[in-house]
Amino acid sequence: MNKLEFLNALNKELDVLDKEERKEIIAFYEERFHTGTIYENRTEEEILAELESPQKIAKNVLEEYGVSKKYVKDKSERYTNVNGASVVMVLLFDLFIATWLIPTLYTIVISIFGSMLSYVSVIPLILGERTFYDEFMFAFFTAAYVLLLLFAFVVLEAALYVTKKIVIWHLNVFKLKKRDKYIRGLSKLSVDRWFKRHRLIKSVKNIALVGAIVTIVYTGIWLFGNQEEVMAYYQYNELQIDTYELDVSDDIVNQEEWTVATDLQWMKINVVLSDDESIHIYHQYNKTTDFTATIDDNTNQIIITEARNNDWFTWEVTSLIDLLGMKKELRIEVPQSLLLDDITIENVSGDLNINNIETNDLEVALVNGSISLQYVTVTNNVTIQNTNGDITVLDTTSSNMGVLDINNTNGRISTKRVTFGSYEIDNDNGDIVMINVNTDAQDGISLTCDVVNGDVELSNVYVNIITCESTNGNIDLFNEDTSFIPDQFDADTTNGNVSAYFPQ
Amino acid sequence: MSTQLKKGVLEMVVLSKVDTKDRYGYDIYQEISKNMAISESTIYPILRKMTKDGYTETYLRESDAGPARKYFRLTQQGRSRLVELKKDWVKFQRVVNKMIRSDRYE
Structure with a gap:
């Protein structure tokens, strides 16, 4: 340890004291070093050997001030001084990270909780007459929704945790008064803590988790093992393909220009050449959707649209089957010699x-x-x-x-x-x-x-x-x-x- | 000597050391430690408190031998405080002596 390290250590040990008081005490020791090294011509090491340890000094000093170290807060609980650099850091963090991080986290939480509403579409499976297919499907999706709900809690906890950390950081950086109280209050804000307090609900949660995992594995293996039968039962064993076509050989001769425009939601799209002089559109799907394909010979437009479907309640078993792996596909074929003006493809997923x-x-x-x-x-x-x-x-x-x-x-x-x-x-x-x-x-x-x-x-x-x-x-x-x-x-x-x- | 006893008289001792002549912190400590084993780190907060209470005042004294040091000087208030403490001390001594001596004869 040298003089500087000694003084720094002492400063740290004394950090419960007012800044002014701390400076005074440190000044005594600085002067003590001067006196020893310059006036008395001894080395820093000798002085250091004479002095008590910073911990001992701090203990005595604090006692003199009427503060016992025993009653002083743990170092980790003490606050760092407000300094310009950390304020700038916090503001930059707010500007560039917090502004998207926090809304994103809560949006995810809300959307997961929101998607629970679509569970309504699973319920008709067991209403009225039902077969074991219905029961398996119902069990599978119920278990999936239970897991989704539990996952939502985990995400919520993570979002709360991040928020708490950010708020506490702000309180400390800006040295807000009574932050001790706020921080204690904030620490209560936790899903896990809530579950701990409500033991019955917690045990329900644990049973639900184990039950859901067992159910989803059991029914999942069965459903995927018998995928063809299940599809057959729900009458989507074969993919349906709709074909739209128009002979455009005249337009090719007349050098007319065509445009292609799509506005789709969930579709895999291929745009390729046809091997004749016609426009072909192939639409492959499990069940009729709000899909329209228009090949307009007057305006020379190919327009393909799919209605937006954001209403969770209108989900049906078939859309759940879609989730099991069936995807809709669209294939647009245009003759090589046909002149194309613009192609505009709009789609959400695929x-x-x-x-x-x-x-x-x-x-x-x-x-x-x-x-x-x-x-x-x-x-x-x-x-x-x-x-x-x-x-x-x-x-x-x-x-x-x-x-x-x-x-x-x-x-x-x-x-x-x-x-x-x-x-x-x-x-x-x-x-x-x-x-x-x-x-x-x-x-x-x-x-x-x-x-x-x-x-x-x-x-x-x-x-x-x-x-x-x-x-x-x-x-x-x-x-x-x-x-x-x-x-x-x-x-x-x-x-x-x-x-x-x-x-x- | 008991630390508790020393603590009680330390303020008076420090004041009287500064009363004889103006001194810097380490000097005061050295002077006292000639007669009494005390910890350096208890002197400094006492000096600081006395200045804050107005019993002493400080000034920087330049020296050719090294950097300026902070000297302590008694104020009027400090001087009367010292007189008061000394008076108390004498009275206290007498009372305590009386008590412990009479114990002997009881």
Whole structure:
């Protein structure tokens, strides 16, 4: 221990005292060191050997002040001083994290509790005449809902815990008065604590948990083992396929332009070429939904919609069967020679594949699902919007050097062999990988990549202006043709590395 | 000597040490410890309390030998406090002596 460590230790030991008093006592000891080392010409070690330990000093000092250490709060309960840095930290935390974290947590809790309402649709299974299929289905879904309810409690507890921690942190940082009382009050806010107090309910909960697990395993194995019989019983043994078609050979001759637009909820979508001169639409499903497909020869539009169905009460057994793994699928086939103006795909959940299509503009808006484009040629722009899922764009070009705009939140974005006039790639969580971009280098091409958590890997990217930003990830640029050097390469990362094949 | 007894008279002892001449903290401790085994860490809070109560005042005294040190000087109030304490002490001594001596003859 040296002088500074000694004084720091003493300061810490005395932290129940008023700041002013603490400073006075510390000043005595500072002076004590001066006197010893400078006036009396001894070493710091000698002085330290003479002095009592900081703990002993603090005990005596506090006793002199009439405070016994015995009655002083534990160190962990004492509060740290308000300091500017932690206030800034708290405010930044509030601004950037608390603003979405807290609402998100409670939204999840509410939506899980809310989804319990759909249990109503399970009840008709055991009303009236019923078979053992109904009973098994009922038991299976009841157990699933019980587990969901218990899970909701766990999530609620987590949300409460996070909230409490944040509130306590704020109270301490801003040194609010009476925070002791508030903190004690807050600690009572806990689902677990509530269960502990209500023992009967707790034992019901535990029995329900074990019961639900046993039931779901038992009935689940039976249901999946006899999946075909169950489907047959509920009359969805065979998938139904509806076909819509229109011969457009005249339009091909007349070079008329068509548009494709969808507004769907839960659908796997494929857009591909047909092998004749007709438009074909195949819709595969378990049970009729509010699905409409229109191939309008007058306006030259293909419009496919599915009504929004947000009402939990209208769920039926069939939609529960959907959850067991059946998925709806849509296939749109267009003749290769048919001119396409715009393709606009809107969907909530489901994968999307577009292959070998040529169109003016392509616009995709999806929430959940992976998106794959292959051999797509556009005159102008490709715009892709997604929240969860990977995005793959292969062998895709824009003949008028338009924009490739991809916006995603969670998932990997990869492009290979693409040619556009400019690129705007945005992602939050997931890598951005771009290979063979504008391999026959043209002037005036710009590329902007923006990612929060994930790497940006660019290889054989012959683009003049490259702007990349990754908060927590690496940025790599590698080109085989090392004679090509972009006019501008701005790579910005906070917690990662930047590497390029040329000196910067 | 019992710590409790020492504590009771420490204020008076400190005041009288400062009364003879102005002194800095460590000096006061050294002076007292010549005659009485006390802990350094009990002196400092006492000095601090006396200043706060207005019995002493402090000033920094420069020195060629090293950095300035904080010196304590008795105030008027401190001086009368010392007189009072000394008076009490003499009275107290007498009373206590009387009690413990009479015990002997009882």
